[in-house]
Amino acid sequence: MSASVQAPGTPMSVVEMVDLEPGIVRVTMQDRVHKNTFTDALIAGLSEAFAQIAERGDCKVVILTGYDSYFSSGGTQEGLRELYEGRIQFTDKDLYSLALNCPIPVVAAMQGHGIGGGFVLGLFADLVVLARESVYTANFMKYGFTPGMGSTLILPHKLGPALATEMMLGAGTYRGEDLKLRGVPFTVLPREQVQAHALELARSLAEKPRVSLVALKDELVSELRAQLPVCIEREVALHAQTFHQPEVRQRIESLFGR
Structure with a gap:
């Protein structure tokens, strides 16, 4: 049977962790009020869920997903204001490495x-x-500031340098079907089929011994794990150069959510 495990202090509607099948855990972001932006509650819920998963010896694969038509909408407007004012850095709340540092494979059902x-x-x-x-x-x-959260590392790694450069410099929007035409190395399906396909992938992994899954993931992501701290340091330095322009504040106020 599926068991629901909730991050302490986090409303059930924000982050839910459920055992779907033996070895398969689904972590669902479902903050419908804030469209899965990085609120304190969502960050706390995700962090707690992945911390629990890391401590469990019965988990073999994680499915990370959102709700309806939202996976995650990124930073909140208030969070961007705080970054602009220098009150916080994106490194203060580390979401970007949760899936990377999870000991078992993670499937993002976006x-x-x-x-x-x-x-x-x-x-x-x-x-x-x-x-x-x-x-x-x-x-x-x-919004006029340079990418953070390890974007300058993971986008070229996953999408290829040409498309990643275009996406980061141009800040354009791409539908999944557009990215499929551009040759992204991911499965792109109609929305109603994404969850089922992610579960098929998870089942194919859960058939394998956990020790082997952990060992192979460690090997496959070892270079990314080594490169990420250097990348983050450079992105923080770029933020120091680009985030505190008056035009950035104007864009945060006028363009957020549009």
Whole structure:
């Protein structure tokens, strides 16, 4: 039977962790009020869920997903304001490495829109499934500041340098079907098929011994894990150069959510 495990202090509607089948855990972001932006509650829920998974010896694979037409919408407007004012850095709340540092494979079932940091969050998973109708964007430069959250590492790694450069510099929006035409190395399906396909992938992994899954994941992501701290340091330095322009504040106020 499936068992629901909730992160302490986090409303059930924000993050839910459920055992779907033996060895398969699904972590669902479902903050419908804030469209899965990086609120404190969502960050706490995700962090707690992945911490629990890391401590469990019976888990073999994680499915990370959102709700309806949203996977994750990235930073909140208030969070961007705090970054602009220098009160926080994106490194203060580490979401970007949750999937990468999870000891077992993570499948990102991105049935809904992945916006900015929300798109990056999904790309750090080991396997990614996109929806044909959903929008995916690395839209940091839309607000006038350079990308963060490890974007400059994971986008070229997963999408290829040409498409990643276009997405980061142009900050455009791409539907899953557009990315499929551009040759992204992910499965792209109609939205209603994404969850079922992610579960098929998870089942194929859960058939394998956990020790072998952990050992192979460690090997496959070892270079990314080694490169990420250097990348983050460079992105923080770029933020120091680009985030505190008056035009950035104007864009945060006028363009957020549009």
